[in-house]
Amino acid sequence: MRFGSDGCNLAPMFERKPPKNVFVLTGAGVSAESGLGTFRDRGGMWARFDPMRLATPEAFAADPDTVIDFYNLRRRGVVAATPNPAHVALARAEAALGERGGRLFLCTQNVDDLHERAGSRAVVHMHGELLKGRCTACGGTFACPGDLHVADACPRCGAVGTSRPDVVWFGEMPHHLDAIQAALATADLFVAIGTSGAVYPAAGYVRHARAQGIPTCELNAEPSDNADAFDEARYGPASETVPAYFAALVS
Incomplete structure (x- = not known):
């Protein structure tokens, strides 16, 4: 019922x-x-932004700065929320x-x-978790309470240019x-x-x-x-x- x-x-x-x-x-x-914001409601995130340009491994490989900037903006919103x-x-x-x-x-x-x-x-x-980063070289995760940058070195393995948000993108498990x-x-x-x-x-x-x-x-x-x-x-x-x-x- x-x-x-x-x-x-x-x-x-x-x-x-x-x-x-x-x-x-x-x-x-x-x-x-x-x-x-929600994602799939009228006026939600994916009604205003193209997820294929912002939330896929391919998008990150093609334009990591744009993808990371998008998640930096979202991270600031999470930090400000209660x-x-x-x-x-x-x-x-x-x-x-x-x-x-x-x-x-x-x-x-x-x-x-x-x-x-x-x-x-x-x-x-x-x-995944927006307040964490993940290294595509070593697979390690790390705390990321502030902005992430393409040129950041992984705090675990030291690799540069391999850090991404630790969130699950479209096409990932x-x-x-x-x-x-x-x-x-x-x-x-x-x-x-x-x-x-x-x-x-x-x-x-x-x-x-x-x-x-x-x-x-x-x-x-x-x-x-x-x-x-x-x-x-x-x-x-x-x-x-x-x-x-x-x-x-x-x-």
Whole structure:
């Protein structure tokens, strides 16, 4: 049974046994109210910029200065942003479940660090982290809180001109896939927050969960591309839906 954004109650999710291991997938929508833009919505990042010129290995090879400047701009935005109530609610839920012997596995498609700054202790960044750099020569990663430059030397191996943002570009393999699959296999609730449902493999996780008999719920500003795959949904601002949902979950 599904409900829209008119305030009606959802199906009685909490009448069943409270979940112990919760798998949470977050996307750009969870950080939108912190001032960080989404990607695939009307007016989103990829409506204003061509991802093929800014977010592929080929683009970086052809014009590294332009690509790095784009990510420097985004990094400054992340540094200036602050966590919103949705981030805080997830950190509190992680702590509450941990106190009961459970676990909240937080898998994010976001490259910002707002989950960590809100207090989440174990965050899996499947699309990398903007506040890190990666060397294409040695493969090492390093902290990158400020601007990155093409001429920078890798702090690990010393190679010059080989540093790039540690983010997953189009055509590259997401990070931590084995850990994500293992967490899905042991979850007893799957919740997607602020995701477009258009980017794979993340968009396919809800169907993996349902195939295992795991209840699924979508918290989003509006229905995602794969909204029909969820058992339940709440639509509205993440700063409202996420705190309300997880307060009831761990009460």
